[in-house]
Each structure stands twice: as C-alpha cells, then as structure tokens.
Amino acid sequence: MLKIGITGNIGSGKTTVSKVFELLGVPVFYADEQAKNVMVRDAELIAGIKKAFGNDAYFEDGTLNRKHIAGIVFNDDAQLAVLNSLVHPAVFRAFDEWLAVQNAPYIMKEAALLFESGSYKKCDRTIMIDAPLELRLNRVIQRDGIPREAAEARNAKQFTEEKKIAMADDLIVNDGQQLVIPQVLKLHQQYLTMAG
Numbered sequence: 001m002l003k004i005g006i007t008g009n010i011g012s013g014k015t016t017v018s019k020v021f022e023l024l025g026v027p028v029f030y031a032d033e034q035a036k037n038v039m040v041r042d043a044e045l046i047a048g049i050k051k052a053f054g055n056d057a058y059f060e061d062g063t064l065n066r067k068h069i070a071g072i073v074f075n076d077d078a079q080l081a082v083l084n085s086l087v088h089p090a091v092f093r094a095f096d097e098w099l100a101v102q103n104a105p106y107i108m109k110e111a112a113l114l115f116e117s118g119s120y121k122k123c124d125r126t127i128m129i130d131a132p133l134e135l136r137l138n139r140v141i142q143r144d145g146i147p148r149e150a151a152e153a154r155n156a157k158q159f160t161e162e163k164k165i166a167m168a169d170d171l172i173v174n175d176g177q178q179l180v181i182p183q184v185l186k187l188h189q190q191y192l193t194m195a196g
C-alpha cells in the first residue's frame with residue numbers, strides 16, 4: 001500500500017486539504033488529532049507528561065490542559081523537545097496499528113511535524129501545503145482565537161516553508177487564489193496510477 005505524508009506549516013490548510021482526499025475515499029491518519037488521543041489514553045504517556053509538566057498538565061476530569069502545556073513548550077525549546085520525545089513515539093505506534101488494518105490503494109498521514117519528527121521517512125511520497133505566512137497566521141488567529149504572537153511562536157518552532165518545499169515530492173498551493181480541488185484530483189490520479 002502506497003503511503004503519502006501530507007504536511008504544511010501552521011494554518012496552511014493540512015486538515016482542510018486532507019478532508020478532500022478523504023472524500024475521494026482515501027483513508028487519512030490525522031497525527032495531530034491522534035496525538036491528542038494518546039495524551040489522554042496512554043497511561044504511561046500521561047504519567048510521563050505529569051512528571052515533566054506537573055499535575056496541572058491535566059484537569060481533574062482527566063482532560064488535557066492544553067493552554068498550560070502550550071504556555072510552557074512554545075516558550076522553551078528544551079521543554080518542547082521533552083514533550084515531542086514523549087508524545088511522538090506513541091503517535092508512531094498508533095499509526096502502525098491503524099496502518100495494519102487499512103485496505104486501500106493508498107493511504108495518507110497528515111502531520112504538522114512530518115519532516116521535523118522524521119516520520120516522512122516511512123512515507124513513499126510527501127505533499128507540502130503552501131500558503132503565505134500572513135494568510136496562515138490570520139487563519140489560525142480566526143480559527144483558534146489566539147493572539148498573533150502565539151501563532152507566530154508556533155510557526156517559529158517548525159522548519160521553514162522553503163525547507164519543507166525542498167524536502168517534499170509534491171506541492172499543493174492553498175493561497176486563497178489557486179483552486180485546491182483540481183490540484184488534489186491531479187495528485188489523486190497520480191497516486192492511484194503509482195499504486196497500480
């Protein structure tokens with residue numbers, strides 16, 4: 001089964017574009033969403049997060065205190081590295097389990113940190129979603145109601161767009177000008193042909 005990794009920096013439209021592939025029948029693993037899942041389900045991981053970020057990392061009902069953790073890690077590279085080293089292996093395991101039960105010509109893995117985490121190495125091809133910084137920041141500010149500085153801080157923790165474009169095999173431009181669906185259809189045909 002062909003494995004396609006799809007990524008893009010914050011607010012690029014990874015999730016939106018991946019939903020279009022899903023409409024075409026392509027199974028999509030959403031790594032960012034799965035990270036949220038394992039962080040409230042995996043007992044060993046929960047213990048590790050509490051040890052690293054304090055009991056305040058979780059509310060009393062067991063839900064994740066995202067603001068608390070975000071406030072720490074996006075202002076401290078060493079703490080972000082700790083969080084990544086705890087969460088990413090658990091997400092990789094969840095992906096392997098998911099992959100084992102898929103049955104389709106090709107599947108996709110949607111991940112913000114596809115290149116940073118090294119998980120692109122397990123993909124046959126990769127797609128980068130590109131959009132201008134201002135547009136990406138505005139999308140995130142609107143979607144999440146966060147201050148511009150918070151969106152900028154996260155963006156700064158990711159590889160640059162230029163670097164990711166150079167690393168990716170394929171490109172989708174989601175700049176609000178070029179139509180996205182024709183770009184998706186073209187790649188979909190290409191991947192179906194590759195998958196045989």
Ligand SMILES: CC(C)(COP(=O)(O)OP(=O)(O)OC[C@H]1O[C@@H](n2cnc3c(N)ncnc32)[C@H](O)[C@@H]1O)[C@@H](O)C(=O)NCCC(=O)NCCS
Nearest residue numbers: 009010031032035066069070084087091112113154157158
């Ligand atoms: C810090 C947390 C709790 C903040 O939660 P919040 O709901 O505010 O953000 P959410 O998870 O929806 O992420 C939104 C966007 O922030 C950026 N982002 C998230 N985690 C990271 C990270 N570790 N490094 C750089 N950017 C990140 C991405 O662009 C992502 O798409 C959460 O992002 C988290 O647990 N991150 C660590 C796990 C992870 O690396 N997830 C992303 C890839 S698997």
Ligand SMILES: Nc1ncnc2c1ncn2[C@@H]1O[C@H](COP(=O)(O)OP(=O)(O)OP(=O)(O)O)[C@@H](O)[C@H]1O
Nearest residue numbers: 008009010011012013014015016112139143174176
């Ligand atoms: N082509 C588009 N036209 C209009 N709105 C869009 C378009 N693409 C994305 N958006 C909007 O921009 C916001 C960010 O998109 P999306 O959540 O898909 O990005 P993402 O790359 O997954 O973001 P993040 O890295 O923060 O998880 C969403 O509110 C989405 O609806």
